[in-house]
Amino acid sequence: MSTALYQHFPIFAIMALFLGAFLIVLFGNIKPLRHAIALLAVTASLGFLIALVKPVMLNGEIIAYWMGARAPAGGYAIGIALEVDALSLFFGLLIATAVFVSCVYSIQYMRHDDNVSQYYTLFLMLAGGVMGLVLSGDLFNMFIMVEILTFAAVALTAFRNTVNGALEAAFKYLVVGCMGSTCILAGTIMLYAQAHTLNFAQLSAFIPGNMNTATVVAFALLYIGFSTKAFIVPFHPLAADAHGAAPASISVLISGVLTKSGIYGIIRLSYFLFQTMELGTMQFLLVFMGSVSMFVCVTMALAQHDFKRLLAFHSISQIGYVLTAVGLCTAMGISSGLYHAMNHTLFKGLLFLAAGAVLHETGTTDLGKLGGLSKKMPWTTALFLVGAFSISGIPPFNGFASKWMVYQSIYQKAVESGNIGFLFVTIIALVTSVLTLASFVKVSQSVFFGQLPKEYENVKEVPWGMRLAMGLFAVLCIVTGLFPNAVTTYLTQPAAAAVFNVANYINAMMGSGYAESVMGAAAPAAQAVTFVEVGVWQPVSWLLILIIALLAITIVAIAGQYDRVSEKAPAPAPVDGKYDLFFGGEQSVYSQVGGEDLFWGFKHNWRGYFSFMHELHSGIVNDYALWAVVALALTTLYMLIVF
Amino acid sequence: MSIVLSAVQYLGYVLIFPGFLFCFLAGLLLCGIDRKMVAKMQKRVGPPVLQPFYDFFKLCGKETIVPAAASSKTVFLMAPLVGLAALVVLQLFIPIFQFTAFSGMADIIVILYLLLIPALATILGGAASGSPYAGVGLSREMVTIISCELPLVLILLAVGKVVGSASGTGLTFSFSAIMAYQAEHGSLILKASMIPAAVAMLMVIPGETGNHPFDAAEAETEICEGLLAEYSGPPLGVYKLSHAIKMLTLTSLFVALFLGGIGSGIEKLVLLCGLSGAAAGAVTVILGAIVLFLLCVVLTVVCISFAHAVTARLKIEQIFKFYWTAVSGLALISLVLAWYGL
Numbered sequence: 001m002s003t004a005l006y007q008h009f010p011i012f013a014i015m016a017l018f019l020g021a022f023l024i025v026l027f028g029n030i031k032p033l034r035h036a037i038a039l040l041a042v043t044a045s046l047g048f049l050i051a052l053v054k055p056v057m058l059n060g061e062i063i064a065y066w067m068g069a070r071a072p073a074g075g076y077a078i079g080i081a082l083e084v085d086a087l088s089l090f091f092g093l094l095i096a097t098a099v100f101v102s103c104v105y106s107i108q109y110m111r112h113d114d115n116v117s118q119y120y121t122l123f124l125m126l127a128g129g130v131m132g133l134v135l136s137g138d139l140f141n142m143f144i145m146v147e148i149l150t151f152a153a154v155a156l157t158a159f160r161n162t163v164n165g166a167l168e169a170a171f172k173y174l175v176v177g178c179m180g181s182t183c184i185l186a187g188t189i190m191l192y193a194q195a196h197t198l199n200f201a202q203l204s205a206f207i208p209g210n211m212n213t214a215t216v217v218a219f220a221l222l223y224i225g226f227s228t229k230a231f232i233v234p235f236h237p238l239a240a241d242a243h244g245a246a247p248a249s250i251s252v253l254i255s256g257v258l259t260k261s262g263i264y265g266i267i268r269l270s271y272f273l274f275q276t277m278e279l280g281t282m283q284f285l286l287v288f289m290g291s292v293s294m295f296v297c298v299t300m301a302l303a304q305h306d307f308k309r310l311l312a313f314h315s316i317s318q319i320g321y322v323l324t325a326v327g328l329c330t331a332m333g334i335s336s337g338l339y340h341a342m343n344h345t346l347f348k349g350l351l352f353l354a355a356g357a358v359l360h361e362t363g364t365t366d367l368g369k370l371g372g373l374s375k376k377m378p379w380t381t382a383l384f385l386v387g388a389f390s391i392s393g394i395p396p397f398n399g400f401a402s403k404w405m406v407y408q409s410i411y412q413k414a415v416e417s418g419n420i421g422f423l424f425v426t427i428i429a430l431v432t433s434v435l436t437l438a439s440f441v442k443v444s445q446s447v448f449f450g451q452l453p454k455e456y457e458n459v460k461e462v463p464w465g466m467r468l469a470m471g472l473f474a475v476l477c478i479v480t481g482l483f484p485n486a487v488t489t490y491l492t493q494p495a496a497a498a499v500f501n502v503a504n505y506i507n508a509m510m511g512s513g514y515a516e517s518v519m520g521a522a523a524p525a526a527q528a529v530t531f532v533e534v535g536v537w538q539p540v541s542w543l544l545i546l547i548i549a550l551l552a553i554t555i556v557a558i559a560g561q562y563d564r565v566s567e568k569a570p571a572p573a574p575v576d577g578k579y580d581l582f583f584g585g586e587q588s589v590y591s592q593v594g595g596e597d598l599f600w601g602f603k604h605n606w607r608g609y610f611s612f613m614h615e616l617h618s619g620i621v622n623d624y625a626l627w628a629v630v631a632l633a634l635t636t637l638y639m640l641i642v643f
Numbered sequence: 644m645s646i647v648l649s650a651v652q653y654l655g656y657v658l659i660f661p662g663f664l665f666c667f668l669a670g671l672l673l674c675g676i677d678r679k680m681v682a683k684m685q686k687r688v689g690p691p692v693l694q695p696f697y698d699f700f701k702l703c704g705k706e707t708i709v710p711a712a713a714s715s716k717t718v719f720l721m722a723p724l725v726g727l728a729a730l731v732v733l734q735l736f737i738p739i740f741q742f743t744a745f746s747g748m749a750d751i752i753v754i755l756y757l758l759l760i761p762a763l764a765t766i767l768g769g770a771a772s773g774s775p776y777a778g779v780g781l782s783r784e785m786v787t788i789i790s791c792e793l794p795l796v797l798i799l800l801a802v803g804k805v806v807g808s809a810s811g812t813g814l815t816f817s818f819s820a821i822m823a824y825q826a827e828h829g830s831l832i833l834k835a836s837m838i839p840a841a842v843a844m845l846m847v848i849p850g851e852t853g854n855h856p857f858d859a860a861e862a863e864t865e866i867c868e869g870l871l872a873e874y875s876g877p878p879l880g881v882y883k884l885s886h887a888i889k890m891l892t893l894t895s896l897f898v899a900l901f902l903g904g905i906g907s908g909i910e911k912l913v914l915l916c917g918l919s920g921a922a923a924g925a926v927t928v929i930l931g932a933i934v935l936f937l938l939c940v941v942l943t944v945v946c947i948s949f950a951h952a953v954t955a956r957l958k959i960e961q962i963f964k965f966y967w968t969a970v971s972g973l974a975l976i977s978l979v980l981a982w983y984g985l
Contacts, residue, residue, distance in 0.1 A: 395753060423800070
């Protein structure tokens, strides 16, 4: 087996991040060097992964890399292995992109904080942990990476420990996150006891034919473990607390990167390790948890009055879409789910950065206190709107392209399987989307539009470095929305093909013919990942027509002196009140309608539901730990019954 | 040469028919007829049918006032234009029986989302004005959108299922398939299982356009037109125009979804007259547009004017409740019937 240079790239991509972390510990006191090291590390990591696109995504190679060249001997894989197929690389690219942009943003965002070198160390540890997780080829290394990323994330959540609630949030995260990590460890141990190997490929060949009670319990443990990392219901309250307290650049990583590692873990488990996704009962579990996350979290978000907590709930709601689509076990489902996962990283990153920009300038993210910032921060407003339109699925932004595919795949699955449950999932998905829009209308009105409070008269636009970072995400949001076919062809379809091609995954690691020899004819062979879309959507042509129409209308409007004014508004308040707001003849005063005051008609009809939810989310960590235990018990029970 | 010709042709589609000029004339005319009909039903004389035209041109001649407290002048002034452009483009994708200006570009789920853009433009424009009335208005407008979304989703899914199961793919969202199905099997409204959906759609139309009794978002007597409170002059005129075009868009969407079978009747009529070739095509399109407009007038009178004349404004929570129970229930009946192949 010849080792081309690029075969070393996965380990380089991980090493660059960890090396950067250690170097910053050594040289972090020198400010320019600190930034240079961090930027270099994340750029190198991104570069190594981009270099892998051609062999892995386009040529369909699977890179199996044995540390120290310890290839399997005697039929057992003992060495530490990395295995990079299109699925791993897809998630790796997402992570590297988000980490890169977040790092660019951090430089100016964190400049007023203390201990910035510790921040970068933890930042790179977190990034390296997630990167290692998705590129790893064995289960135990995945667990180690989960530990690294959990502790880095906990520490970063409480990084601004003077912020009200930061320590509490970190503590909650620590408790439930450790329960999740423990589940993963316990599951790993049980699998090792059964299969005497930790290598992913070998496990994937061995377990499906040898399912017994122990492996099923291990599956349940691992599933719950990765669920806590993805923050899907019932682990969603942690995310809200953590995002609310963490610096915005870390929120980007927690929502865009950390939750992806959970989704990645669930895909690896259910499609590779246990190969149970053909079963309707397993599809039910994923689609059900996905739809519940989608709906519960979007309604929870509607009830929030803090910018970042609202975003946190939306983050999980969107992860619900991903999980639902992935759980369909169709080529289109996985492809659209991954597409949405990618878009989620991009638009959620953008939104968190915008929230960070608001926090950076005003010192608060309370929707009830802000307003009218678009006057002072026009760039942030425009970039926020791109993110808001993307997440609410407004054409032609990327959220629409992927959601539209998700709807199609769910409805197609419903029609193909004849299961009316999927029909209701389609409806939930479509309604969730409009509720998401409502939520972001609320943020626009409460933060960026409406009236500017007196105390924010002197607010300035954020520095260019932060705008640049947001701009990167915004451009990616628009590009991936305008060219959905390119994204599916070059990124998501190869990844979806990898998901359906378990035999190749095993053989690449263990030598060709291994999967067939262990699993017999049952080895899942390559499946075609072609799918027929039931609708049509051509964003570029649509945009072109819209621009033509808009140009025509604007030209007519300008020619007709659209914004004609008889006199310029004088700088001091005009005496006649002509430029004042209309107050029914009363004296015009500051009156902002925003935050909690919006959407009364909706909330009133659902007051029972909202008060129930309010009582349920007590904010006490004991309750959330109890939820985790109950979720584990129920999942174990469910799996023991169905397998 | 042919590129230039097709460019001119598409430009004609966008600017003249079925794009901007057609929308402008048909929409405002529809609005005038609506006002006249409401007046007749209430035993008033009412304005002349051309009154919306007069209103529009008069508003265009007036001064634009941007309030000093407006948080973003650009958004405030551009929002009406973007909303209008999005609406005109939306109209291009809705088939006029067998004729579609731009086919194969957007399906019914896309239409569902494109419909959000004009509403969103209004919301952002109002929000940018800084007026508290607009704040209340946008809250209500958004709740109205949420209210209408669920029944609309159910209706579109039902249509997609019915058409898809007939064509063998099991499911389709494409307009051309829906029109082809109706040309072959007759209008969808003739199918017993689709009648509840059609009734639901009739109820969704006034909600989407923000007409009585679902105009809590604009409530002139209460919150001074809400989102439009600070608008004056040409931007206000553009909003009034958009509102008129939205009536046309939604009624023609109803025709496309439920009455598409009439198109084959027009084609037969043209054939009977002995026309063929390009002339027949042109005559079919023109006849189709006339028939479409007449149907839109009938639908407007039925579901907008009549409702306006006989009802009082609902509160916003009543609107939400009405749509998510009664109207969604009707649509759900159709969807479930369609699901079981009826």
